[in-house]
Amino acid sequence: xxxxxxxxxxxxxxxxxxxxxxxxxxxxxxxxxxxxxxxxxxxxxxxxxxxxxxxxxxxxxxxxxxxxxxxxxxxxxxxxxxxxxxxxxxxxxxxxxxxxxxxxxxxxxxxxxxxxxxxxxxxxxxxxxxxxxxxxxxxxxxxxxxxxxxxxxxxxxxxxxxxxxxxxxxxxxxxxxxxxxxxxxxxxxxxxxxxxxxxxxxxxxxxxxxxxxxxxxxxxxxxxxxxxxxxxxxxxxxxxxxxxxxxxxxxxxxxxxxxxxxxxxxxxxxxxxxxxxxxxxxxxxxxxxxxxxxxxxxxxxxxxxxxxxxxxxxxxxxxxxxxxxxxxxxxxxxxxxxxxxxxxxxxxxx
Numbered sequence: 001x002x003x004x005x006x007x008x009x010x011x012x013x014x015x016x017x018x019x020x021x022x023x024x025x026x027x028x029x030x031x032x033x034x035x036x037x038x039x040x041x042x043x044x045x046x047x048x049x050x051x052x053x054x055x056x057x058x059x060x061x062x063x064x065x066x067x068x069x070x071x072x073x074x075x076x077x078x079x080x081x082x083x084x085x086x087x088x089x090x091x092x093x094x095x096x097x098x099x100x101x102x103x104x105x106x107x108x109x110x111x112x113x114x115x116x117x118x119x120x121x122x123x124x125x126x127x128x129x130x131x132x133x134x135x136x137x138x139x140x141x142x143x144x145x146x147x148x149x150x151x152x153x154x155x156x157x158x159x160x161x162x163x164x165x166x167x168x169x170x171x172x173x174x175x176x177x178x179x180x181x182x183x184x185x186x187x188x189x190x191x192x193x194x195x196x197x198x199x200x201x202x203x204x205x206x207x208x209x210x211x212x213x214x215x216x217x218x219x220x221x222x223x224x225x226x227x228x229x230x231x232x233x234x235x236x237x238x239x240x241x242x243x244x245x246x247x248x249x250x251x252x253x254x255x256x257x258x259x260x261x262x263x264x265x266x267x268x269x270x271x272x273x274x275x276x277x278x279x280x281x282x283x284x285x286x287x288x289x290x291x292x293x294x295x296x297x298x299x300x301x302x303x304x305x306x307x308x309x310x311x312x313x314x315x316x317x318x319x320x321x322x323x324x325x326x327x328x329x330x331x332x333x334x335x336x337x338x339x340x341x342x343x344x345x346x347x348x349x350x
Contacts, residue, residue: 041331049324056316064309068302069223076256076296082167084254084269088120089160089207090174090286091129093237094200096150097122097157098142099176104163106170112163120161127154129204135160142176144190160207167292175201175285198245201286202237208288210254210269219259219268223299226259228268236277245284250275252290260300270297 092100100122104112121135132155163172176191176199191199209216209229219226236248254271 039332039335041335042328045324045328045331049320053317053320056320057313060309060313060316064304064306066304069225070300070302072298072300073295074298076294078167083164084167084210084292085162086165086172086290087162087207087209087211088172089158090203090205091125091156091158092201092203092286093127093129093156094154094202095157096147096155097124097136097159098147098150099199100157100159100174101176102159102163103173103177104165104170105173106166106168108166108168110166110170119163120159122157122159124150124155125158127156129156129158131158142190147190158206165290169291170289172288172290173285174288175283177283177285199284200246201248201284202235202246203248203286204235205231205233207232211267215266215268218261219266223259223301226257226268226270226299228270230271231273234275236275245280245282247278247280247284247287248275249278249287249289252288253293254290255293256296258296258298260298 102112102120121137123135124132126132159174165172207229208231211228216228219228231250251274252271253273254269257268257270259266259268
């Protein structure tokens with residue numbers, strides 16, 4: 001029994017020695033409560049520290065939740081043989097649909113005249129741009145009786161659809177130059193008889209972009225500042241009673257953009273546009289002069305790492321606590337010294 005007791009005592013001493021050694025490594029040594037003292041300056045600094053810490057904490061969380069858009073540019077390596085679908089939806093206020101025809105040409109000599117009904121359609125609208133009839137083919141022949149009727153009723157026209165264009169400079173013309181008349185009369189004679197020689201192609205662009213609405217909406221949800229249809233809703237209208245007809249010209253520069261959404265990439269075409277209206281006595285209409293930039297812009301969103309946020313937050317709060325502790329120590333030491341010096345002077349005076 002005695003040997004067992006001695007053995008237990010030896011184990012206790014060994015454990016006590018180990019625990020004592022561990023205690024010497026404590027960086028957070030505790031001061032007995034009886035030896036601590038609260039001060040007014042310490043209370044003021046503590047309140048200030050808490051307020052500033054809350055402000056910095058909210059700021060850090062806000063920065064962590066905020067995403068940063070990043071854009072990189074490089075040369076587009078894809079061949080120019082690729083065709084791009086351009087979506088068009090335009091309403092002409094004073095032009096009957098019989099005089100609205102489309103021609104697309106590029107610098108390589110490719111030409112598309114009167115796109116078929118599978119891609120391009122049109123319908124008549126009244127003075128308030130309300131539709132009069134259903135969509136019909138955009139490449140129908142001009143009928144003299146229909147044209148006269150629509151001119152008398154002051155109908156306009158809404159044309160919409162998609163054109164496949166190669167990635168080279170070109171033009172899209174909308175007017176009556178390519179219109180084909182049913183019967184033996186020429187277009188100039190028919191225009192004189194129907195009183196449409198001074199027709200005005202004042203219009204409103206309802207849509208002009210590349211891609212589907214679904215993909216554009218998806219991009220806007222992720223990239224709020226993205227604009228892929230800057231001309232939507234724009235209007236050009238000159239004096240209808242002018243002696244001149246007008247050529248409305250738009251100059252478009254398309255830039256290919258790639259957007260990272262999650263693990264996938266979406267492609268879109270952004271563009272810059274300038275426009276002008278020129279008076280003319282012949283060949284009025286609307287011109288879209290376009291070109292494609294050889295540059296592709298890659299858009300992505302940088303999100304803050306949670307571990308980076310955690311380290312930054314600990315550094316801010318820890319540093320703030322340390323700085324205010326140093327300030328409190330300086331104030332406390334200075335006040336104590338001043339107090340001791342004043343006591344010494346009082347004792348010497350006595």
